[in-house]
Amino acid sequence: MSSAHWNQEGIPHKGWQCVDVFDLRGDGESAEETEYAVCQMCGNEKIRFVHVMEHADHDDALRVGCVCAEKMSDDYVGPKRRESRLRNRAVRRKKWLTRTWRTSSKGNPFLNIQGHNVGVHINKFKRWGYRIEGRFSAKTYPTMEAAKLALFDEFWQLTQEDDNLWGGE
Numbered sequence: 001m002s003s004a005h006w007n008q009e010g011i012p013h014k015g016w017q018c019v020d021v022f023d024l025r026g027d028g029e030s031a032e033e034t035e036y037a038v039c040q041m042c043g044n045e046k047i048r049f050v051h052v053m054e055h056a057d058h059d060d061a062l063r064v065g066c067v068c069a070e071k072m073s074d075d076y077v078g079p080k081r082r083e084s085r086l087r088n089r090a091v092r093r094k095k096w097l098t099r100t101w102r103t104s105s106k107g108n109p110f111l112n113i114q115g116h117n118v119g120v121h122i123n124k125f126k127r128w129g130y131r132i133e134g135r136f137s138a139k140t141y142p143t144m145e146a147a148k149l150a151l152f153d154e155f156w157q158l159t160q161e162d163d164n165l166w167g168g169e
Contacts, residue, residue: 004043012055016072019083020052041068049083089156096152097145118155120147
C-alpha cells in the first residue's frame with residue numbers, strides 16, 4: 001500500500017472518533033504467530049493494536065495504528081491509554097494461571113482480588129465452571145485451566161475500568 005489516505009484528496013485529516021480498539025494477537029499467541037494489519041491511513045505494515053476510526057464526513061471506518069489515531073482524533077492521550085489497557089490485559093491473562101490460588105473449605109480454587117471473590121469449581125459431570133462473587137457461569141469447561149481463563153475474560157470485562165484493580169496508565 002502506498003502512502004494510503006493521508007495524501008488522498010477528500011479524506012478528512014482531523015475530527016475522527018475512535019469507536020473500537022482491538023489486539024490482533026490472540027490469547028496465548030506468540031509475536032511470530034501474530035498476523036499484523038496495515039494502517040489504512042499511513043500504510044505502516046505492522047500494526048498489532050487496531051484503532052477503528054469513524055468520521056461524519058467519510059462513509060467508511062478506517063483501521064489505523066496508534067500514531068495515526070492520535071493525529072486523526074487530535075487526542076494524544078486516549079489512543080495510548082486504550083492500547084496500554086489491551087497490552088495490560090494480555091500480560092495479566094498470561095500470568096493468571098500462575099497466580100497463587102487459595103483453596104476453599106469445599107476444595108475449590110479461589111482468589112480474593114481487592115474485595116472481589118472469584119473461583120472455579122468442578123461439577124458432578126467432571127466439568128469445570130467459575131463464579132464471580134455469588135454469580136456462577138452458565139457454561140462449563142473441560143479443564144480447570146480453561147475455566148480459570150474464562151473467569152479471567154469475564155472478570156476483566158466486568159472490571160476493566162477499575163484502575164485500582166488493574167493498575168492505572
